[in-house]
Amino acid sequence: MSEKSRAxxxxxxxxxxxxxxxxxxxxxxxxxxxxxISGATxxxxxxxxxxxxxxxxxxxFDSDGKLRRFVNVFVRDEDIRFLDGTATSVExxxxxxxxxxxxxx
Amino acid sequence: MSDIRTLQCRECxxxxxxxxxxxxxxxxxxxxxxxxxxxxxxxxxxxxxQRGPQSLWRYASxxxxxxxxxxxxxxxxxxxxxxxxxxxxxGLPNLYVKDDTRNPTGSFKDRVxxxxxxxxxxxxxxxxxxxxxxxxxxxxxxxAAKAGVASFVFVPETIEEAKITATAVYGGVVVTVAGNYxxxxxxxxxxxxxxxxxxxxxxxxxxxxxxxxxxxxxTAEQLGWRVPDHCVVPxxxxxxxxxxxxxxxxxxxxxxxxxxxxxRISGAQAEGxxxxxxxxxxxxxxxxxxxxxxIAKSLAIGDPADGVYAIxxxxxxxxxxxxxxxxxVVEAMQLLARTEGIFAxxxxxxxxxxxxxxxxxxxxxxxxxxxxxVTGHGLKTMDALHKGVKTMETxxxxxxxxxxxxxxxxxxSRDAGGPGPVLPFATFxxxxxxx
Numbered sequence: 001m002s003e004k005s006r007a008x009x010x011x012x013x014x015x016x017x018x019x020x021x022x023x024x025x026x027x028x029x030x031x032x033x034x035x036x037i038s039g040a041t042x043x044x045x046x047x048x049x050x051x052x053x054x055x056x057x058x059x060x061f062d063s064d065g066k067l068r069r070f071v072n073v074f075v076r077d078e079d080i081r082f083l084d085g086t087a088t089s090v091e092x093x094x095x096x097x098x099x100x101x102x103x104x105x
Numbered sequence: 106m107s108d109i110r111t112l113q114c115r116e117c118x119x120x121x122x123x124x125x126x127x128x129x130x131x132x133x134x135x136x137x138x139x140x141x142x143x144x145x146x147x148x149x150x151x152x153x154x155q156r157g158p159q160s161l162w163r164y165a166s167x168x169x170x171x172x173x174x175x176x177x178x179x180x181x182x183x184x185x186x187x188x189x190x191x192x193x194x195x196g197l198p199n200l201y202v203k204d205d206t207r208n209p210t211g212s213f214k215d216r217v218x219x220x221x222x223x224x225x226x227x228x229x230x231x232x233x234x235x236x237x238x239x240x241x242x243x244x245x246x247x248x249a250a251k252a253g254v255a256s257f258v259f260v261p262e263t264i265e266e267a268k269i270t271a272t273a274v275y276g277g278v279v280v281t282v283a284g285n286y287x288x289x290x291x292x293x294x295x296x297x298x299x300x301x302x303x304x305x306x307x308x309x310x311x312x313x314x315x316x317x318x319x320x321x322x323x324t325a326e327q328l329g330w331r332v333p334d335h336c337v338v339p340x341x342x343x344x345x346x347x348x349x350x351x352x353x354x355x356x357x358x359x360x361x362x363x364x365x366x367x368x369r370i371s372g373a374q375a376e377g378x379x380x381x382x383x384x385x386x387x388x389x390x391x392x393x394x395x396x397x398x399x400i401a402k403s404l405a406i407g408d409p410a411d412g413v414y415a416i417x418x419x420x421x422x423x424x425x426x427x428x429x430x431x432x433x434v435v436e437a438m439q440l441l442a443r444t445e446g447i448f449a450x451x452x453x454x455x456x457x458x459x460x461x462x463x464x465x466x467x468x469x470x471x472x473x474x475x476x477x478x479v480t481g482h483g484l485k486t487m488d489a490l491h492k493g494v495k496t497m498e499t500x501x502x503x504x505x506x507x508x509x510x511x512x513x514x515x516x517x518s519r520d521a522g523g524p525g526p527v528l529p530f531a532t533f534x535x536x537x538x539x540x
Contacts (some may be wrong), residue, residue, distance in 0.1 A: 006128070015338065022128075022294065022295075023126075023297075023298040024126075024128050024130040025130075026298075028129075028317060030489070033298060033299065040250060050208050056290045057129075059131065059133070060132075060346045061131070068132060068133055070116065070128070070129075070132065070133035070135070070244070070393055071133050072291070072408070074196065074291055077284070077288060077291075079287065079291075079394060079408065081394055082151060082391070082394070082396070096486075097295065099291050099294045099295070100128035100294065101133065101408070101410060102127060102128050102133070102135035102310070102408055102411075103128075103236070103290055103292075103293065103297075103304075103306065103307045103310065104133070104137060104236050104246045104286070104287075104290035104293070104294075104306050104307065104310075105290075105306060105341055105342020105343070105344050105406055105408060105409060105410050105411065
C-alpha cells in the first residue's frame with residue numbers, strides 16, 4: 001500500500017461527529033451551531049473541541065476534569081448517562097448534542 | 106410594575122441583563138430572577154393585594170412582568186378547600202386541598218404560562234413554544250390563541266389522547282415527537298437555539314417558573330396571611346416545589362408575613378418515575394436520570410432540571426418524599442373524588458397517595474395544617490381510570506332497575522330520614538303530562 005492510500009485509510013478510520021453547539025457556547029466558536037469534530041468516544045470528541053477553542057474547557061469541565069453537572073451530552077439522540085458516559089463510542093457521522101441541563105419541566 | 110434587578114446564576118452567581126436566556130454562559134447553571142425586595146416591600150400590603158383582581162395578577166408586584174397582559178385568561182386564585190371528609194379518612198383533621206384543577210385549561214400550568222406570555226410580549230416574540238408532557242402544551246396553545254400569536258407545542262407521542270385533542274383545538278401546531286419527554290426537551294433546547302421562538306420553559310424559563318410562586322402566595326392569603334405547617338407538592342422537574350418554597354420566603358421578605366415561614370415541604374413522585382425521590386432517600390449527591398414508566402404522564406420527567414434544588418428545599422424544611430405505585434395513584438384519585446368531589450388527574454393521585462403514605466408513616470403529623478397541591482383536572486387523564494370505575498346497567502324499565510338495584514346489595518334503610526316519602530310513579534307521570 002502506498003503512503004498516500006494508507007494515510008487515506010487512517011483518515012477514514014478517524015470518525016467525525018457532528019457536534020451541536022448550544023447557544024451559550026457559540027460565542028467561543030465564531031457563532032457556529034454545528035461543527036465536525038473527530039474522536040472515537042465522547043471524551044475524545046469533547047477533548048478535541050476544548051483543545052481547539054480557547055475558554056471552552058472551563059465551560060464544559062469542572063476543576064476535576066469531570067463534565068459539569070449542568071452539561072448534558074447526547075449521542076444518536078440518547079443521553080450518554082444511559083450509555084457508557086463519556087466513554088460512549090462515537091461512529092462516523094453521529095450527532096453529538098451538548099445541551100444545558102436546566103431546560104424544561 | 107415589578108422590580109427585577111437582574112438574572113443571576115444559581116450556581117456561580119454571575120449576573121445577566123434580563124433577556125431571553127436561561128442557562129449561565131460560564132457554568133450552564135440555571136438563572137433566577139432577582140428582585141429588589143426593599144422596593145417591593147414598600148409598595149405592597151395585604152390591602153393592596155386584596156384590592157387586586159381575583160386572579161394571579163393580584164401578585165403582579167412579585168412577578169417578573171412589566172404589565173398585565175391583554176391576553177389574560179383569568180388564571181389563579183383557585184379555591185383552597187378544607188378537606189374535612191378526606192382528612193377524616195386518613196387521620197389529618199387539618200388537611201386542605203389547593204384545587205388548581207379550576208384554572209382555564211385545567212392545570213397549574215396556566216400560572217407559569219400567564220407569566221411567560223407576558224414576558225414574551227415584553228421581549229417582542231411573535232411565536233410561542235414549549236416542551237410539554239401535555240398540560241403545558243394545552244395551556245400554551247390556549248394563551249397563544251387568546252393573544253393571537255403563533256404556537257408550536259412539542260409533546261411525546263405517547264401522552265393522553267385527551268391532552269392532544271384539547272390542545273390542537275386552539276389551532277396552533279402540535280408536534281408529537283417519537284420519544285419520551287426528556288427527548289422532547291432536548292430537541293426543544295436545540296430548536297430554541299435555531300428559531301427565534303419564545304420557548305416558555307426553555308429560553309423564558311427563569312420568568313415562567315416564577316408563575317408557580319403564586320400557589321404559595323394564594324395559599325398564605327387564603328389561610329389569613331399564615332403559612333401551612335406542611336405542603337405536599339407533586340414533582341416532575343422539581344421546579345414547582347422550589348417555587349412554592351420561594352413564594353413563602355418572599356412574602357416574609359416583603360413584610361406580608363411577619364414571621365419567617367417554617368413550612369415543611371414534601372415531594373410526591375410515582376414509582377415509575379421517581380428520580381428526585383430516589384436521590385433524596387439514597388442521600389445521593391446528584392439525581393440519576395431514569396426512563397419513565399408510569400400512568401402519571403404529566404410527572405414523567407426522567408431527567409429533572411430542578412431535582413437537586415427540590416431536594417435541598419425538602420431537606421432544609423424537614424420534609425420528605427413519597428413514592429407511590431400506579432395502583433395507589435388510581436386509588437387516591439378515586440378517594441379524593443369520592444370524599445371531596447374533586448376529580449384530579451393522575452398527578453393529583455400521586456399527591457394524595459403521598460399524603461396518605463406520609464401520614465401513615467407519621468412524617469405528616471395529625472396536628473399539622475397540611476396543604477396538598479392538586480395541579481390538574483381528571484378529565485385530562487380518563488384513560489387511567491377506565492378499568493377502575495363501576496357502573497350499574499339497566500334497561501329503561503323501572504322494574505328492571507329495581508331488580509338490578511336489589512342485586513347490587515342496595516340497602517333501602519339508608520334512605521330513612523330522607524326528603525320524604527317516595528312519590529308514586531303515577532304522580533310523576535301526571536305532572537309530566539300536565540306540563
